[in-house]
Amino acid sequence: MPTSKETDMSTIAFIGLGIMGSPMSVHLARAGHDVVGYNLTPDRYGPLEEAGGRGSGSIAEAVKAADVVAVMVPDSPDVQAVLLGDDGVFANAQPGTLVIDFSSIRPDVTAELAKEAATKGFRLLDAPVSGGEAGAVNAALSIMVGGSADDFAEAQPILEVVGGTVVHVGGNGAGQTVKAANQLIVAANIEALAEAVVFLKAYDVDIDAALTVLGGGLAGSKVLDQKRGNMLEESFAPGFRIDLHHKDMAIVSSAAREAGVVLPLGNLVATLMAAARANGDGGLDHSGLLRGVQRLSGQPTH
Template identity: 75%
Template sequence: MSTIAFIGLGIMGSPMAVNLANAGHSVSGYNRTPDRTEPLVKAGGSAADSIADAVAEADVVAIMVPDSPDVEEVLVGEDGVFDNAKPGTLIIDFSSIRPDVTARLATQATERGFALIDAPVSGGEPGAINAALSIMVGGAAEDFERAKPVLDAVGKTIVHVGPSGSGQTVKAANQLIVAANIQVLAEAIVFLEAYGVDTAAAVEVLGGGLAGSAVLNQKAQKMLDRNFDPGFRIDLHHKDLGIVTAAAREAGVVVPLGAVLAQLMASARANGDGGLDHSGLFRGVERLSGRTS
């Protein structure tokens, strides 16, 4: 069992930290909003007053924050991980950030006597709660093996996909696929409703054929119910599609559908939907169709 500092206890980080505590690890959590530590404390973990306090005795530091600047602040900022963790500490970054930033931070970590792997996750809030996340890991093979007991406590499908930054690259591809699935599912449901079809029955039969997907299973009912409480916010998916389009341009790869999806996400944010679950793209299809719920 490891002594783990968990930085970032939001929608995803909180249940992940709880699962680590339930697995028997000693977990100290830090979040900018202190009340977010309550579920971890109830699970037997502890609350830290600062990043420095959380990481001081940790063997492993786990990070789950929104974007590249946030990870940089946690690691290299004043009173951050690099200035306060013990030499040899393993840093697992579960955040979804730019691959180039991850690679640069991994180099800095090595120079400071730490090991850093990028381990972004997929599966949303249900996957985090049920410890069933898919985790794509970039970094050295020996660091991946060292991290495996921690990863096993929060994930189900855990794959080492290459050197530093590779996990983030695979996560960017994941977010492209997920966004496309959500968008076409939203379009299909608006289409079905326009014809007065029994949409619940339609979703059931579609789920049993080639159109079936994890996105359909998890997001169709939210669209039918018009319940867009966030499991993964449009704001964050907008950020991820920005990573996709920028990285694709750098690689000389054409992602025309990805570019359209990025614009649809931007439109959703401009219409005030940024805080909704990404299934809230459904509202954008309704707006474009001149239909409102």
Template identity: 75%
Template sequence: MSTKVAFIGLGIMGSPMAVHLQNGDYDVTGFNRSPEATQPLVEAGGTAADSTAEAVKDAEVVCVMVPDSPDVQDVLLGEDGVLANVPKGALVIDFSSIRPDVTKELAEAAGEAGVRLLDAPVSGGEAGAKNAALSIMVGGDEADFKEAQPLLETVGKTVVHVGPSGAGQTVKAANQLIVAANIEALAEALVFLEAYGVDTAAAMDVLGGGLAGSAVLNQKRENMLTRSFDPGFRIDLHHKDLGIVTSAAREVGVVLPMGAVVAQLMASARANGDGGLDHSGLLRGVERLSGATGTTNDGRGA
């Protein structure tokens, strides 16, 4: 029989992940606060639930993909939540990106409820979710990780156990620091190239083939070249993640100069109305600082 999976949070990332599981060896029941988001899962043969409690009541595995720490706390700890309604012994996999300290607290609460918790934040954005090519960094008990590995490999390409509870979230925070710095550097390079009238598409080709090449360049170049910033990963969410980075660094006495600067640039993007755009929309901030006015607030060319 197929493993019964509940999937809570069917947004840009969660929806294609749930569909991949349903198309694999899993029987998926999904819940999302906006009911229309369950439609792709239903079309793939899955089931839509009317609440978290209904979704998890018979689940062997519960997957969670929601925006922030308070959302995960609500999903897991609420009266209608996972821990109060899931069968004992179930495995909860939190794909959300949240604070490592909150993850550790939730793991303790899960253990007290007779439930196991893995923190398994992902990287790869909407494209990675759609192509089942996500990088998944997993924290928690190694035996639980091995049990979850087939499921994780159904939605991800690079799946690595990185340590105890909270370690996955710590690695994800580092990931978000690197990604943000790369996006900002790419944006600055593009504005610089355009100021000199260079063929920017050709420039991206040659830069991508050298040491400057990166997954960020490959995935975000077209967004920037065409000024199309439909969200694959929103600036609002990356702003949240950089808050996690800077807060966690301060707690352990680590200084992150570039991290602090990029966090401020991300905050500036939100303050200028760009929070709903893809994080490649950091380009707009560089243009503003350079006196350019090439795009509108919705990410379309002016």
């Protein structure tokens, strides 16, 4: 019998071919979809073209014949520009097109964009992802989806090409709210791991052995599994940049204020993320929070 990943092939416009978008577009092309990519800088088309997709010269060109438009750009203003601009999706795609926004943006912005999409005859799902570059490369992302149940059902076979865990969590904006919670948990875990590493090193413990045994108990986490190498080697090539996690923590803080809830640890981690950025670490992987703990401890950073 056909699996859920075996579906009628679609023409997919993929807007944003960065660290995450590029491997996601490649998976869709290799699955047999006709993928047309667009990126602000044209040097990102190579992997998609090698997988059988193609690049385009503008958003308008990419979306004009698309059944589905996928968006993976950094922040709320970027998504607004992609969807609302004169060269954008709503002005150039065919009415009825399904738009899947994989970006992580403000829930209120997503809700407004969904209303605008509906007035123009489009359908919008917010489908932010978790798993970082490794998850994108391995098609193992966790995808939290907000929007109508019918639109989710239509998108699910496409989402399952790039994700390992795909869950419909509610209406428009719900996906972004769950992603904000995800970023809160991840940031707190990374900071705790960084502090543990600095603590263990102060006692001249075998750090690799210590993290192995910690990973086997209640302290174990995917953060420990995926980020231990970065911290042991003090190598912070970006899988997910501090700049972007700083943006996400601002979303968490703002949404918490609007809901009238208090996030003491979240606010502290947001401050530490901002401090890392202010110290020039914004382009590093978020495991680079280790450098902030080192600085506070009077230790050299590498």
